[in-house]
Amino acid sequence: MKEIVRKTMSGGLMLLISFAILILSVGVFVLGLYSDSGLFLIVGSLMFFIFIFILPGFFTIQPNEAMVLILFGKYVGTEKEAGWHWANPFYTKKKISLRSRNVNGEKIKVNDEMGNPIEIAAVIVWRVENTAEACFDVDNYVDYVNVQSESALRHLAGMYPYDVDDENSQTLSLRGSSDEVSEALKNELQQRLGKAGVIVEEARISHLAYAPEIAAAMLQRQQAAAIIAARQKIVEGAVGMVQMALNKLNEESIVELDEERKAAMVSNLLVVLCGERSTQPIINTGTLHN
Missing domain, CATH: 1.20.5 (Single alpha-helices involved in coiled-coils or other helix-helix interfaces)
Structure with missing residues (x-):
């Protein structure tokens, strides 16, 4: 899905308007009591209900956060500006963090290119870039990142040998070519996680060793x-x-x-x-x- 940046009303301005409606509703209602006019009582009551209706529309956004706005199941936009805002009270609001996050993967046992069993783990730094894709293209983008990170690491480990015997060999290895392997892991993760609106900032192998049996x-x-x-x-x-x-x-x-x-x-x-x-x-x- 394509992300739509939507600007909402200022919360402070809407607060002044709501207080004005509240004061007017009380004044009209009191006026209706003294004048014995049912019309003033109805108008005052309606204005008070409008004030009550306005209150659920207020929300706040902290820096590096976003609010996804949904109206009756339809995506209408994302507010990314930090501050106090007001939007249609009928909007369903879903807050998403845009901050960088770490995935400290657990050690997994896989076979390298030569078939040797090894233990490997990786640390991945990622953040949400497209809030629409993160919310609607995958079921749970956090779980999606965790599962795809392990899958990408398993696939990468099978593409390279643990080490090479010849020092002059141009063959890349997991132990001797850490920078190239990390870059390859980052690129593969980006291809997998791009559909979830996620940007991979860094990917590094944090643990690498032969399995205990060998x-x-x-x-x-x-x-x-x-x-x-x-x-x-x-x-x-x-x-x-x-x-x-x-x-x-x-x-x-x-x-x-x-x-x-x-x-x-x-x-x-x-x-x-x-x-x-x-x-x-x-x-x-x-x-x-x-």
Whole structure:
């Protein structure tokens, strides 16, 4: 539905008019009593009933609130201006908050793109933008937001893996691409909640972990991957240092080494540089070949 912004009368102005009607009704009624005229009594009574009729039309709106006005089942408009207002007493008035709200979703268990069970939760910030759609296009827009938020999160979790093994991979993951995943979640939520007149201001994953039944195995896998990556860096650095040492010895002509001695030196340096524990030096008191 299309929202219609409707301007209502000022409550203060209508209060003055109602008091004037009340005073006139009392005056006419008293005049009818003293003049023994039934017409004055009828007019005074009608004016008093008009005063009573006016009273239910007053309502107030606080900042970032709106009042949806319905006349005999037909939507006639929405008043969004804060203050004291008056509208047709026959209007059914439904107040809606336009303030930002949070949905702190509970942890749910889903499968990621690789089929691994994970636990995930999200925090969503939203507000009502179109009051007509929020009131008439869905049954209960608050429940609608809660249900669709969980549904969108389940769908998003199945589109990405929890993590990727290759650091240079361009594949997005739930753990390594939080900004991109949050933006995708926000866009999907906006598509789902747009029909309820809701604007999604922010969507963030608040909890992400492997499910308890595979958490230990995945932790060992991550530790093994970290050890392999660290060893790879160590080996690359050690080879570079050995090459630099051999080149320096050759440039400075410090010692002449044949291929066999070079191989022994390379082996010893790699053991020293790649070993997990510190090495103990052995002093050779003999010749180079002993």
